Amino acid sequence: MPFELETAPHPEKLKRVAIEPVSRVEGHGKVTILLDDANKVQQVRLHIVEFRGFEKFIEGRPYWEVPVMVQRLCGICPVSHHLAASKAMDQIVGATLTPTAEKIRRLMHYGQILQSHALHFFHLSSPDLLFGFGSDVATRNIVGVAAAQPEIAKMGVLLRKYGQEVIRMTAGKRVHGTGSIPGGVNKSLYAEERAALLKDIYQMVAWSRDAVQMIKGLFEQNLEQYNAFGRFAAHGMGLVRADGAMDLYHGGLRARRADGSTLFDHFDYGRYWDVITEDVKSWSYMKFPFFNALKNSDEGWYRVGPLTRVTQSDFIPTPLADKERQEFLAFDNGSATGATLGYHWARMIEMLHAAESIKDLLHDDDISGRELMATGQRQERGVGVIEAPRGTLIHHYRVDENDQVIRANLIVSTTHNNQAMNEAIRVVAKQYLDGKELTEGLLNHIEVAIRCFDPCLSCATHALGQMPLDVELVAADGTTLDRVLRDMHGVCLRDSPPA
Amino acid sequence: MSEKTKLRVATTSLAGCFGCHMSFLDIDERLLDLLELVEFDRSPITDIKHCGPCDLGIIEGGVCNAENVHVLREFRKNCKILVAMGACAVNGGLPAQRNHLDLRDILEAVYETEGGLARGVHIPNDPELPLPLNKVHPIHEVVKVDYFLPGCPPPADAIWKFLTDLLAGRTPHLGHGLLHYD
Numbered sequence: 001m002p003f004e005l006e007t008a009p010h011p012e013k014l015k016r017v018a019i020e021p022v023s024r025v026e027g028h029g030k031v032t033i034l035l036d037d038a039n040k041v042q043q044v045r046l047h048i049v050e051f052r053g054f055e056k057f058i059e060g061r062p063y064w065e066v067p068v069m070v071q072r073l074c075g076i077c078p079v080s081h082h083l084a085a086s087k088a089m090d091q092i093v094g095a096t097l098t099p100t101a102e103k104i105r106r107l108m109h110y111g112q113i114l115q116s117h118a119l120h121f122f123h124l125s126s127p128d129l130l131f132g133f134g135s136d137v138a139t140r141n142i143v144g145v146a147a148a149q150p151e152i153a154k155m156g157v158l159l160r161k162y163g164q165e166v167i168r169m170t171a172g173k174r175v176h177g178t179g180s181i182p183g184g185v186n187k188s189l190y191a192e193e194r195a196a197l198l199k200d201i202y203q204m205v206a207w208s209r210d211a212v213q214m215i216k217g218l219f220e221q222n223l224e225q226y227n228a229f230g231r232f233a234a235h236g237m238g239l240v241r242a243d244g245a246m247d248l249y250h251g252g253l254r255a256r257r258a259d260g261s262t263l264f265d266h267f268d269y270g271r272y273w274d275v276i277t278e279d280v281k282s283w284s285y286m287k288f289p290f291f292n293a294l295k296n297s298d299e300g301w302y303r304v305g306p307l308t309r310v311t312q313s314d315f316i317p318t319p320l321a322d323k324e325r326q327e328f329l330a331f332d333n334g335s336a337t338g339a340t341l342g343y344h345w346a347r348m349i350e351m352l353h354a355a356e357s358i359k360d361l362l363h364d365d366d367i368s369g370r371e372l373m374a375t376g377q378r379q380e381r382g383v384g385v386i387e388a389p390r391g392t393l394i395h396h397y398r399v400d401e402n403d404q405v406i407r408a409n410l411i412v413s414t415t416h417n418n419q420a421m422n423e424a425i426r427v428v429a430k431q432y433l434d435g436k437e438l439t440e441g442l443l444n445h446i447e448v449a450i451r452c453f454d455p456c457l458s459c460a461t462h463a464l465g466q467m468p469l470d471v472e473l474v475a476a477d478g479t480t481l482d483r484v485l486r487d488m489h490g491v492c493l494r495d496s497p498p499a
Numbered sequence: 500m501s502e503k504t505k506l507r508v509a510t511t512s513l514a515g516c517f518g519c520h521m522s523f524l525d526i527d528e529r530l531l532d533l534l535e536l537v538e539f540d541r542s543p544i545t546d547i548k549h550c551g552p553c554d555l556g557i558i559e560g561g562v563c564n565a566e567n568v569h570v571l572r573e574f575r576k577n578c579k580i581l582v583a584m585g586a587c588a589v590n591g592g593l594p595a596q597r598n599h600l601d602l603r604d605i606l607e608a609v610y611e612t613e614g615g616l617a618r619g620v621h622i623p624n625d626p627e628l629p630l631p632l633n634k635v636h637p638i639h640e641v642v643k644v645d646y647f648l649p650g651c652p653p654p655a656d657a658i659w660k661f662l663t664d665l666l667a668g669r670t671p672h673l674g675h676g677l678l679h680y681d
């Protein structure tokens with residue numbers, strides 16, 4: 001069964017509105033909306049408009065270059081690509097990591113989760129949540145937050161800074177570091193570095209708790225709206241540890257249907273292709289993955305990321321975050337666990353988990369150990385999977401006897417959420433846009449839904465191409481009937497219809 | 500400080516990875532000071548969708564499709580000073596590694612012939628998707644560029660030095676330690 005509102009039967013008779021680029025997200029995308037004469041929404045699509053072809057030009061490169069090279073897919077979560085590729089290359093070199101190497105990598109990863117979640121929540125999404133989804137475009141940004149609520153902006157900036165510092169000390173550079181290598185890492189932490197990080201970590205844990213309270217408070221104040229906004233049911237997937245705990249660095253794949261029943265559990269990701277296939281649609285460079293067991297992309301699509309991880313894992317192995325998880329699950333009889341805006345709440349619980357995990361690792365002497373590298377029996381194939389800030393990230397390589405990569409396949413987090421994001425914006429279009437005169441504020445509701453997923457459209461373009469709001473109503477004969485633009489000051493303008 | 504004296508700045512990412520923008524945010528608390536001195540026009544952190552008249556335009560990423568060309572020209576037209584930030588804008592960067600491959604071949608491999616794809620799929624071709632260019636180009640091949648900031652990404656301190664020099668009316672000068680290419 002095709003999706004409601006995915007494809008209008010007679011698009012040529014409809015008016016077109018485009019949100020281009022989608023802003024306050026990472027990467028490039030646009031949304032098109034087709035409306036009939038009564039402004040009833042007939043079709044809504046999120047397009048990924050850029051294509052880069054990474055998978056192809058990685059071919060022929062020596063395998064040890066790959067963990068550094070693939071980071072350039074995405075400067076927002078470079079560490080995720082750095083580590084997923086390293087995990088795949090660990091298999092190529094046949095290595096089992098030393099405790100020091102694994103803990104340094106985990107530290108790097110938790111630093112990444114902390115900085116990315118802080119950036120997404122404070123810098124990009126908080127203006128919608130604090131000022132309202134349809135608030136003034138001139139101040140609906142981090143600059144507006146800094147003016148109205150400076151302590152919140154400062155908290156966001158400093159949380160992100162801390163995460164970036166953890167990355168710098170473990171990877172060598174804040175963006176595109178080189179710390180992780182096939183079989184291990186190239187440095188551990190010096191005593192001064194540990195001391196510097198330890199000094200501030202308690203403040204980071206405290207601020208992360210405040211952030212969870214902040215989003216919880218917003219849910220309490222706007223209960224009905226937050227619960228209903230862009231809500232839809234979906235299957236979900238993520239990594240869990242052998243004992244069912246949340247583990248963002250390593251584990252087996254767990255998938256549950258929308259009704260909560262298990263589809264597969266502790267599945268070895270080294271054979272991910274046995275459970276996932278990718279579909280392609282003509283109107284987006286981003287693919288549409290689905291569970292093989294559910295036959296096709298219409299039935300088998302799913303979502304990944306914070307909401308799925310927090311609800312599908314049996315517990316979180318750090319105490320403060322686990323307590324928040326339980327409150328999240330119990331809140332209003334569990335309503336938030338299926339809410340699209342529940343992503344933000346789950347994201348802040350994960351940020352707290354990351355801060356607590358960093359604190360624990362900083363007290364572990366292994367992070368200053370000297371055993372950095374391991375090797376073993378050379379293999380031909382490696383699959384590395386990690387829970388990146390936005391969800392499950394899959395890197396898959398084959399390397400020949402000349403050490404050159406002969407095949408690469410990447411399924412990035414945002415791609416798994418492709419259908420879910422399309423679903424969310426169609427629900428929002430029906431809830432808020434149907435039959436209305438479109439305004440800038442109404443259109444921002446669409447983007448608010450997209451931002452819940454923290455999409456990294458930059459990663460999603462790995463395949464080659466880009467995201468900018470211009471809404472146009474085009475008549476059947478191709479003439480423009482109406483056009484709404486956000487101008488350079490973000491002001492919504494309406495062109496008068498041509499004669 | 501009155502609005503009028505603030506420097507108006509627009510930034511965008513073309514065929515880049517946003518890492519240069521991340522490095523910009525890596526000025527950390529100095530960002531809050533900067534907001535006293537500049538205001539942002541189109542940028543990934545605002546909802547302004549088109550660049551208007553600005554003092555400074557900062558471009559991340561090279562040019563890989565028709566839409567990039569359009570946005571870049573809009574920036575050049577509106578910005579008194581245009582800066583190429585980072586390796587991708589300066590020389591194409593990593594995305595330009597596709598330049599020795601045939602675009603059609605890559606698209607076919609990624610969307611039609613690779614393993615793990617559903618049956619009968621085709622290269623996306625909807626008119627909503629901007630046409631990819633055969634090659635990825637550095638931005639100076641398309642418009643005149645006033646300054647180049649090297650690095651992948653340029654360090655936050657280099658971006659800060661550049662901006663503070665410009666704000667103070669000095670010729671931007673990175674000097675030792677800030678000019679590197681990794």
Ligand code: SF4
Nearest residue numbers: 515516518585586587
């Ligand atoms: S120069 Fe480097 S950091 Fe900047 S956009 Fe290009 S790849 Fe990303």
